Amino acid sequence: MTEPRPRKTGSKPIESITFDEIDQRILEMLQKDSDTPIQAISEAVGLSTNPCWRRIKRMEEAGLIKKRVVLVDQTRANVPLTVFIGISTSRHEIDWLNRFRDLIDEIPEVVEAYRLTGTVDYILKVVVPDMASYDAVYKQMIQRLEFSQVNSMISMEELKFTTAIPTNYL
Amino acid sequence: MTEPRPRKTGSKPIESITFDEIDQRILEMLQKDSDTPIQAISEAVGLSTNPCWRRIKRMEEAGLIKKRVVLVDQTRANVPLTVFIGISTSRHEIDWLNRFRDLIDEIPEVVEAYRLTGTVDYILKVVVPDMASYDAVYKQMIQRLEFSQVNSMISMEELKFTTAIPTNYL
DNA sequence: GTTGAAACACAATTAAC
DNA sequence: GTTAATTGTGTTTCAAC
Numbered sequence: 001m002t003e004p005r006p007r008k009t010g011s012k013p014i015e016s017i018t019f020d021e022i023d024q025r026i027l028e029m030l031q032k033d034s035d036t037p038i039q040a041i042s043e044a045v046g047l048s049t050n051p052c053w054r055r056i057k058r059m060e061e062a063g064l065i066k067k068r069v070v071l072v073d074q075t076r077a078n079v080p081l082t083v084f085i086g087i088s089t090s091r092h093e094i095d096w097l098n099r100f101r102d103l104i105d106e107i108p109e110v111v112e113a114y115r116l117t118g119t120v121d122y123i124l125k126v127v128v129p130d131m132a133s134y135d136a137v138y139k140q141m142i143q144r145l146e147f148s149q150v151n152s153m154i155s156m157e158e159l160k161f162t163t164a165i166p167t168n169y170l
Numbered sequence: 171m172t173e174p175r176p177r178k179t180g181s182k183p184i185e186s187i188t189f190d191e192i193d194q195r196i197l198e199m200l201q202k203d204s205d206t207p208i209q210a211i212s213e214a215v216g217l218s219t220n221p222c223w224r225r226i227k228r229m230e231e232a233g234l235i236k237k238r239v240v241l242v243d244q245t246r247a248n249v250p251l252t253v254f255i256g257i258s259t260s261r262h263e264i265d266w267l268n269r270f271r272d273l274i275d276e277i278p279e280v281v282e283a284y285r286l287t288g289t290v291d292y293i294l295k296v297v298v299p300d301m302a303s304y305d306a307v308y309k310q311m312i313q314r315l316e317f318s319q320v321n322s323m324i325s326m327e328e329l330k331f332t333t334a335i336p337t338n339y340l
Numbered sequence: 341g342t343t344g345a346a347a348c349a350c351a352a353t354t355a356a357c
Numbered sequence: 358g359t360t361a362a363t364t365g366t367g368t369t370t371c372a373a374c
Contacts, residue, residue, distance in 0.1 A: 078339040113329035159283035169248040
């Protein structure tokens, strides 16, 4: 990943789309609430609607804005319980990893999964109605794949949750 | 068809708004892509646009749909690195917790934070450009608050990430 | 090439049936 | 729940800078 290439000389290849502070501010607003009218955004950043709209479209085409989604309330959707699962395995093979990938893809309660460095090989974020449901997910997993260590960490309280990532590194 | 009214006996207080399988399917689509035209949604669930729209509005008013947001690409936003931080503290006081809450609120790189059961008291999800930036965040934290144990788990690969929570428990 | 104002089209919203 | 009218966006166009 050699993304940022501050080319001083030579010919500029094909890419290197840059975004400025105005784009950042637009993104910030859109990450908080994507149905903010362009009108409101444009006057917030001191631009008229047209250039503002063009910037948004540009960020979408560049893939910086991936998509727009609705966020659902966990409690009201009857899945108030969040559990993190730390997983270790002795099976360090590509085949095992692929089967693991398939497994978590099939389970909608698993909303996030990462392969890590260190002693814990994987971490999963699971969203369920209650402990009984969690247990069902847990069993479903261990009967399909072999783990050497599974450590469940139950969330008692969500201190912070946002889908808005920092824009100040653009 | 009349409104879904499963209640046969007893008086349920003020709330108890129910959602059926059609609502689930609408939610699923909206969680994947919120600018799916209502027209497309309605024909997918076998409804005409108006009742479909009324359902969406109802879910918004009920707070089931919290909001609509844009999702930004981590890599293109120059924050490709995800780090989980497992934190333990010896300071089990409400005051410490409040200061901790303030701290993570102020740091935009911290996108998620949970208070846990077990030996690890808190888990944080942090999103940064590189290890140097992570170190800066780390230092910022430990100089403002006292931790008894900090365990950084660096993500090598994102196996799964979705903001779509399961709808089948509604 | 970039901007802002004004016209256009379409989807969301409302009202009536 | 269906159909139709309305409003308000997003989107495009175009003249001006």
